[in-house]
Amino acid sequence: MIRTKIIATMGPACGDVETLHRLFEAGADICRLNFSHGTLDQHLLTLRNIHEAAARFDRPIAILGDLGGPKIRLGPVADTDGTGGMPCHPGDTLTIQRAPITGANLRVSTNVPALVDDIRPGDRIYIEDGLIRLLCVDKKPDEVHCTCHVGGVLKSAKGINLPSTRVTLPSITDRDWQCADWAADNDLDYLALSFVRSAADIELLRQFLRNRKSDINIVAKIEKAEALQDIDNIINASDALMVARGDLGVEMDVAQVPLSRRTSFADRKPPANRSSSQPRCSRA
Numbered sequence: 001m002i003r004t005k006i007i008a009t010m011g012p013a014c015g016d017v018e019t020l021h022r023l024f025e026a027g028a029d030i031c032r033l034n035f036s037h038g039t040l041d042q043h044l045l046t047l048r049n050i051h052e053a054a055a056r057f058d059r060p061i062a063i064l065g066d067l068g069g070p071k072i073r074l075g076p077v078a079d080t081d082g083t084g085g086m087p088c089h090p091g092d093t094l095t096i097q098r099a100p101i102t103g104a105n106l107r108v109s110t111n112v113p114a115l116v117d118d119i120r121p122g123d124r125i126y127i128e129d130g131l132i133r134l135l136c137v138d139k140k141p142d143e144v145h146c147t148c149h150v151g152g153v154l155k156s157a158k159g160i161n162l163p164s165t166r167v168t169l170p171s172i173t174d175r176d177w178q179c180a181d182w183a184a185d186n187d188l189d190y191l192a193l194s195f196v197r198s199a200a201d202i203e204l205l206r207q208f209l210r211n212r213k214s215d216i217n218i219v220a221k222i223e224k225a226e227a228l229q230d231i232d233n234i235i236n237a238s239d240a241l242m243v244a245r246g247d248l249g250v251e252m253d254v255a256q257v258p259l260s261r262r263t264s265f266a267d268r269k270p271p272a273n274r275s276s277s278q279p280r281c282s283r284a
Contacts, residue, residue, distance in 0.1 A: 005029040007064065011037075015046040020053035024061060030190070031061060035179040036068035047186055062189040064219065067176040069194025070169040072160040073111045074127065077103035085155035088148050094134055096125075097143040103154060110160060118167050119144045126161040127154065163225060171201040180205065184214035192219040192242055197226045199233035206237070223248050 008028040014020065020031075031050050033043050047063065054061040077085045086103055088094055095107045098116045103109065116139075119125070125134040125146055132154065134146035172180075172193070183191050193205055202220055209216055220227075220234050223244035227234060235241065 005062075007032050009034055010043075010046050010050075015049055017049045017053045020049055021056060024053060024057045024059075029062065030064050032064045032066055032192075033188075034066050034068075035175070036066070036071065040179070040182050043182070044186070064190040064192060065179060065183040065188045066192040066221075067179055067194055068173070069176065069221075070112075070167070070171065070173055071194070072115060072162070072167075072169075073157045074154060074160065075100055075103060075109040075111060076156045077108060077154050080104060083153045085153040087151070088132060088134075088154050089151040090148050092148045092151070093137075094146045094148055094154075095143050096146065099142065103156075108154060111157075112169060114168070115160075116142060116144050118165050119162065120165070123165045124163055126163065128152065128158040130161065166226075171195060171197055172205060177208070180208060181212070183216060184209060184212040187214075188216055190219050190240070191216045192221050194221045194244075195224055196220045196222065196234060196238075197224060198230040199237040202234060202237035 006028050007030040008014070008023050009032045011034075014023060031046075033046065035043070043065075050061065050063060080086045086106070086108075088106065092106055096116060096119070097107060097109050098113045100109045100113070101107065119136050119139065121136050121139055123136045125136060126132070127134070131150070132148070132152040133150035134148050136144050136146050138145040176193075180191060191205070191209070193201060196202065202218055206218055209218075217239035218237075219240045219242050220238035221242045221244050222228070222231070222234070225248070
């Protein structure tokens with residue numbers, strides 16, 4: 001039996017019925033709705049098209065909703081020299097402040113004002129998947145000062161990774177709860193939880209789904225080194241794992257990512273409080 005499945009992320013270029021049907025013919029098994037982008041109304045239109053295309057097909061097509069999670073991003077940054085953002089060179093001191101601003105003159109903000117409370121001197125700050133690397137050297141009540149070690153161009157909304165900081169953000173955001181509610185309403189097969197830190201994150205989402213009388217399968221996305229400290233419990237609490245090696249490779253030494261698996265799904269049985277039945281899939 002072939003167990004490998006192909007996940008296709010949905011977007012404007014592939015959301016119409018005919019294109020979806022060609023994707024299924026080419027071997028796509030699962031359609032991923034990325035809640036980090038688009039509106040729920042747009043996802044609903046795509047979902048309807050998936051159902052229509054899947055009804056013509058001779059095998060089940062599953063649908064996975066991917067929650068965005070507490071992704072930390074730069075605030076708006078001015079294009080100061082035509083590069084699309086603000087250059088930050090090795091040796092420069094970048095200030096990250098609490099109050100929202102348009103970044104300029106080596107001063108920026110983020111989409112999480114409380115972030116300055118979590119960062120400590122000595123913490124590493126990686127921007128745009130680690131292309132830009134900084135080290136916090138000083139902290140004040142409403143801003144932190146960072147020395148740039150690997151430079152680049154700071155651009156609006158680029159992602160921030162904090163591999164040595166224990167972030168106090170909730171693992172499930174208000175937007176995630178809205179999307180989980182929508183997923184339950186629309187009977188999705190899988191729901192992926194981003195930036196999982198511990199099994200408690202999975203149990204919190206599962207209880208929410210139980211309250212909605214939903215048996216959606218939960219996928220734990222492993223993209224923080226912190227999750228590896230609780231990986232056995234995360235595996236037991238979830239229905240599947242998705243190893244986001246890109247984000248995980250920023251959070252830890254990329255060479256350690258393929259070596260960090262401490263256990264596997266081999267011979268594991270689902271806990272007694274969960275159904276082991278196959279997920280519901282989109283078909284006629």
